Amino acid sequence: MKLRLDDSEEYYDMRVSGWLVHLTTRALAESMDIRTMTHLVRKMLPNYDIYKRTGFPSNIAIPNKNAAQQIVSDLKQSALLLPFINLLIEIGDTGFMGRRYKVPHLREIVAEISKAGFVYDSEFKLFVEDPFVRKTSNWGVLRESEEYIFTLLRLDIVGNSDLVRKHSQELVQSTYTDLRIIVQSAVEKRNGRLWNWEGDGGLGAFYFSQKNNAAALSAIEITHELFIYNHLFCKLEVPVRVRIAVHSGHCQFRHKFEEFNNDTLKQTIEMESKYTPPDTVTFSSNVYTMLDSHIAEQLTPLKTGQQLMLYSYALRWEEGQS
Amino acid sequence: MNIAVFSDSKQIASSFTHLQEKKGFTLSVYPCDTLKSRIKELEKSVFIYVDLSLYEEGERVRTLRYLAGRKGLHYGIVDPKGAIKDVALLFFSGASDYIGKELLREGMSTARMKKALLTVQKQLAETKDRALTPVSSALIPSGKSWKEIKSGKEYTFSLMFIELDHHGEFRKNLGEDLINAVTSSFKKLVEKRMVMDGGRIWIWNDFGGLILFPFDGVECAAVLSCFRLMLNRKLIHAEELPCRVPFSFRIVLHIGNTVYRQKGKTGTLVSDSINSIYHLGKKFARPGNFYITKEVFRYIPEKLKPYFLSAGEYEGFAVLRMKLPL
Numbered sequence: 001m002k003l004r005l006d007d008s009e010e011y012y013d014m015r016v017s018g019w020l021v022h023l024t025t026r027a028l029a030e031s032m033d034i035r036t037m038t039h040l041v042r043k044m045l046p047n048y049d050i051y052k053r054t055g056f057p058s059n060i061a062i063p064n065k066n067a068a069q070q071i072v073s074d075l076k077q078s079a080l081l082l083p084f085i086n087l088l089i090e091i092g093d094t095g096f097m098g099r100r101y102k103v104p105h106l107r108e109i110v111a112e113i114s115k116a117g118f119v120y121d122s123e124f125k126l127f128v129e130d131p132f133v134r135k136t137s138n139w140g141v142l143r144e145s146e147e148y149i150f151t152l153l154r155l156d157i158v159g160n161s162d163l164v165r166k167h168s169q170e171l172v173q174s175t176y177t178d179l180r181i182i183v184q185s186a187v188e189k190r191n192g193r194l195w196n197w198e199g200d201g202g203l204g205a206f207y208f209s210q211k212n213n214a215a216a217l218s219a220i221e222i223t224h225e226l227f228i229y230n231h232l233f234c235k236l237e238v239p240v241r242v243r244i245a246v247h248s249g250h251c252q253f254r255h256k257f258e259e260f261n262n263d264t265l266k267q268t269i270e271m272e273s274k275y276t277p278p279d280t281v282t283f284s285s286n287v288y289t290m291l292d293s294h295i296a297e298q299l300t301p302l303k304t305g306q307q308l309m310l311y312s313y314a315l316r317w318e319e320g321q322s
Numbered sequence: 323m324n325i326a327v328f329s330d331s332k333q334i335a336s337s338f339t340h341l342q343e344k345k346g347f348t349l350s351v352y353p354c355d356t357l358k359s360r361i362k363e364l365e366k367s368v369f370i371y372v373d374l375s376l377y378e379e380g381e382r383v384r385t386l387r388y389l390a391g392r393k394g395l396h397y398g399i400v401d402p403k404g405a406i407k408d409v410a411l412l413f414f415s416g417a418s419d420y421i422g423k424e425l426l427r428e429g430m431s432t433a434r435m436k437k438a439l440l441t442v443q444k445q446l447a448e449t450k451d452r453a454l455t456p457v458s459s460a461l462i463p464s465g466k467s468w469k470e471i472k473s474g475k476e477y478t479f480s481l482m483f484i485e486l487d488h489h490g491e492f493r494k495n496l497g498e499d500l501i502n503a504v505t506s507s508f509k510k511l512v513e514k515r516m517v518m519d520g521g522r523i524w525i526w527n528d529f530g531g532l533i534l535f536p537f538d539g540v541e542c543a544a545v546l547s548c549f550r551l552m553l554n555r556k557l558i559h560a561e562e563l564p565c566r567v568p569f570s571f572r573i574v575l576h577i578g579n580t581v582y583r584q585k586g587k588t589g590t591l592v593s594d595s596i597n598s599i600y601h602l603g604k605k606f607a608r609p610g611n612f613y614i615t616k617e618v619f620r621y622i623p624e625k626l627k628p629y630f631l632s633a634g635e636y637e638g639f640a641v642l643r644m645k646l647p648l
Contacts (some may be wrong), residue, residue, distance in 0.1 A: 217557050224553045228546070231625040294560035315553075316648045320631045 014140070016076050020112045023105045024081065027088060029068035031103040034061075036096065040087060041071050044080045082118065085109060086126045121208060128208060137193050139207060142253045151215040151248040151287060153192070153204035154268045155183060155222065158241040158278040160200035167236055175236055176200075178229060186221040190214035196257040201242070203257075203265075212248060212290040219244045219281040220298070223315050244281040245272035248290070275304050276312070285309040323439045326364055327351045327400075329373030334400055337430055338371070347439075357385070361392065369442055371421070373400040387490065390415040390604050396442050402426050411527065414600035418442045462579060463539035467520065471536065476581045480537045480544035480618070481595060482521065483603035484512060485530025487570040487610060492529075496567065504567055505529060511562050512551075519547040524585055530571070530603075532596065537577055542621035545614065548573050549626065552612045553647050572607040574599055576639075577617045598637060606636040616640035 028037060034050065041048045054070045056062045075081045089110075092103035110120050117133035118140060120126075129140035142148060157163070157179070164172055176199065184194050187204040192214060196203040206215045222244060230239035249264030267284070276282045282302055283291075288311045291299075299311040327338050330353055341347045352360050354376060364370065372389065374382050382405065389397050398419030399412055406412060409420050419438045421430065464470070464477035471477060486492075486508055492501050505528050513523055516533050521544060525532040535544035551558075551573065559569040578595025607613055613633060614622070619642055622630075633643035 213560070217561055220557060221554065224550075224557075227553070228550065232546070232623055292560050294556060298556060317629070318646045318648060320645055 014082060014113075014116050014118060016081055017112060017116070020081075020109065020116075021072055021076060023109050023112060024085060024088075025065070025068045025072045027103050027105040027109060028071065029064040030105075031088075031092075031101050032096075034064065034067045036101075037064075037067055037071055040091075040096070041075070041084070043087065044075065044084055045078065048074075082113065082127050085113070089120065090125055123209060131188065131191050135188060135193065137195055137205075137255060137257075138253060139191075139193070142207065144255055145252055147250050147252050148207060149248065150251045150264070151206040151211040151246065152251075152264060152268045153187065153206070153215045153219055154201070154245045154247075154272045155204075156201035156243050156272055158243060163236065163238070163240075171235055175234065175240060178233070179226070179240060179242075182225045182229060183222055186218040186225065190218050192218060195260075203268075210292075212246075212287045213292050213295060215246045215248075216281075216283065216287065216291055216295050219246050220295075220313055223279065223281060223313070227315055241278040243272050243276040243278060245269075245276055245284075246281060246287050247271055247284040248287050271310065275302065275308070275310055277314075280312050280314045283311045283313070285311070323442075324348045324368040325350070325439070326360070326368050326370045327373070328354050328357045328360070328370065329400065330354050330376055331373060331402070334373045334375070334402065334426070337426060340432060341435060358388070361395070369396050369398070369418070369439060371398045371400050371419070373402070374405060375400070375402045379405075384490075384493075386412070386415065389417070392605075398438070400426070411525065414525070414532075414596055415604055416601055460579060461539050464536040464582075466538045467536055468522070471582055473583050474581065476579055478537050478539070478577060478579050479582075480535035480542050481576045481578055481580070481599045482516070482533040482535065482544055482548060483530070483574040483576075483599045483607075484533065484571055485603060487572055488568060489529040491568070500567070504563065504569075507563050508571070511558060515551060516547055519543065521547060522585070532599065534582075537621075540621070541623070542575070542577060542618050544575060545618060545622045545626065548575055548612055548614075549629075549644065552644055570610040572603065572609055573612040574603045574607050574615075575613070575618050576602065576615045577621065598639065601637055602639065602641065606641065611646070612644040613641050614644070616642070 032040075038048065038050050041050075048071075050062060050067055050070065051058045053074060054062055054066055056066075072081065075084045088103050089106055091101050092106055095101060113120075113127055114130065117130050118127040119130045121128050126141055129136060134140070157176070163175075180194075180197055180202070183197075183202060183204065187194050187206075190206070191208055192204045192206040194202055195205050204215070204218065206212075206218075222242070226240060226242060234240060245268050247264060247268040249267065251260070251262050251264050254260050271282050271284060283299060288296060288299065299313050302310040302312040304310055325338065325341065325347060327335060327349065329335050329351065335351045338349055338351070342349045354373065357372065361370070372385065374385065377385060386399075389395060395416070396418050397416075398421060399406065399417055400421045402423050404423045406420070406422075409422070412420055418441070425434075461478045462476055464479055486505070492504070496504070508529075509523075509526060512533070516523065516535075519535070521533045521535045523531055524534045535547075537544075555569075555571070563569055576595065576599045578593075578598065580593040580595050602613065602615070614630060616639070619627070619630060629645050630642040631645060633641045635641065
């Protein structure tokens with residue numbers, strides 16, 4: 001049975017254990033009356049009718065335990081149990097409709113959910129994928145077609161056609177695979193996601209926590225790692241050079257990257273292709289203003305010849321010869 | 323040999339007085355509170371002994387750090403209460419002699435003192451004369467990994483000294499909790515990165531220590547770990563430290579021989595290589611820089627060589643400094 005009619009089945013795609021169902025039922029039954037439960041569940045499932053769902057006649061009081069069991073079971077089937085638990089945590093923290101509620105078993109519930117690969121993000125007040133357990137493009141929680149503010153990292157290989165023409169396909173492919181590993185590692189270790197990787201570059205996205213810092217640090221680290229790669233491991237006759245742009249803005253989330261089509265993405269691509277010199281990272285001003293001062297002070301304003309304000313980072317060395 | 327003893331205890335001072343009657347020795351005794359002012363006046367050829375018995379722990383640590391930081395100073399420590407737990411660390415930090423409670427109880431023979439002071443004189447002469455002897459003539463490569471390395475045997479290792487800079491300032495400006503948070507984060511980040519690259523923290527005190535990497539006699543892989551640490555130092559500061567404190571560290575990398583013992587069992591270890599790297603790290607290295615000895619330079623990838631500049635010589639070692647990424 002599906003009570004929910006939207007398209008977000010991937011949302012909280014998590015295997016729900018019997019123990020979690022049991023704990024949540026107890027938490028609900030022991031913390032509030034049926035009227036409050038119904039108010040709460042209607043935030044997820046509008047028009048939810050507890051009498052209809054349990055089969056109790058409307059003139060008979062439903063025992064708390066039975067109501068809680070039914071609600072939790074319905075939420076589980078609608079893949080909404082985790083968002084509902086988010087709500088319970090919030091209520092335990094700040095109350096509901098002006099009243100405080102002591103919700104028991106929350107610690108055990110959070111521990112049980114973490115076994116399934118989700119951790120509670122107290123800043124966003126929701127469960128997100130534990131990156132040590134699994135990584136999906138929506139962090140396990142973003143919903144198709146909904147709008148979010150992302151920070152995007154766009155990377156493009158300079159002179160791709162030349163590299164392909166001058167070297168064997170095998171060599172170019174293995175070099176690009178190495179580059180992808182560098183990029184993916186820098187992005188994912190900061191809880192970003194590599195949404196797209198094509199022959200000559202890719203796109204990383206950051207959503208949670210300090211997303212601008214995370215994207216900036218990833219971009220800078222990529223240039224450093226590429227420096228080491230070019231000096232020690234690159235088998236091409238010439239070093240691999242990249243252009244990177246970091247920009248932030250509203251985007252509708254799409255599971256299929258081909259369906260992404262919005263201004264933030266277009267602006268990021270334009271920043272990279274039009275204004276970014278090789279071996280350089282450019283940052284839009286809205287990213288720059290959000291950066292930690294230790295990162296921001298490493299950037300310099302970039303002359304674009306337009307009103308567009310950009311900042312750049314390139315690896316530079318002190319003068320001197322050995 | 324001129325000896326200066328800094329002690330407020332008549333008993334300690336009298337342990338040295340018999341030297342006065344011996345040919346070739348001159349002895350002066352000063353109160354402890356004149357240590358810093360006197361040291362500046364004394365010539366570098368004077369060997370000094372400092373009695374730590376009346377110092378509180380904090381003062382003792384500060385005094386030891388002060389002594390370790392004085393370039394060209396030759397000194398010994400008198401420790402009648404046996405307060406120093408890791409005597410070897412004293413030597414690594416630059417001390418040349420240690421007189422503990424046992425020795426004081428039994429009495430210091432003239433022969434023993436002569437031997438100790440002769441060693442110091444010899445060291446002084448060696449430092450002046452030492453030409454750089456290639457390590458390769460005495461290489462005992464430890465291999466690429468830790469598998470073959472056994473406790474109690476001598477091997478050639480890549481030895482990495484790393485220490486937070488300005489930690490004297492930390493004591494003045496930061497609370498104990500903050501210092502602990504910074505030092506433990508620093509140790510963790512060093513450990514995480516070095517272990518990933520095959521290194522092991524071998525000796526560690528509050529602000530830094532010594533990391534060993536196996537050395538196979540072909541290439542010094544440890545240089546890349548240090549290079550990367552320097553390259554990413556600002557990222558590390560922004561990302562991994564718990565608070566906004568000045569963050570700077572210095573690194574020295576050397577290739578040398580030492581008997582390997584497990585961490586924590588290095589207290590009685592005597593190694594010329596380890597002494598040398600501690601001297602380089604404590605007395606030569608400038609804050610925020612990464613140095614390698616010429617021995618290491620031979621074993622680093624050709625393409626990294628242009629990133630090292632000659633930084634002069636210290637105690638007979640030709641030293642190079644990594645160019646700083648800006």
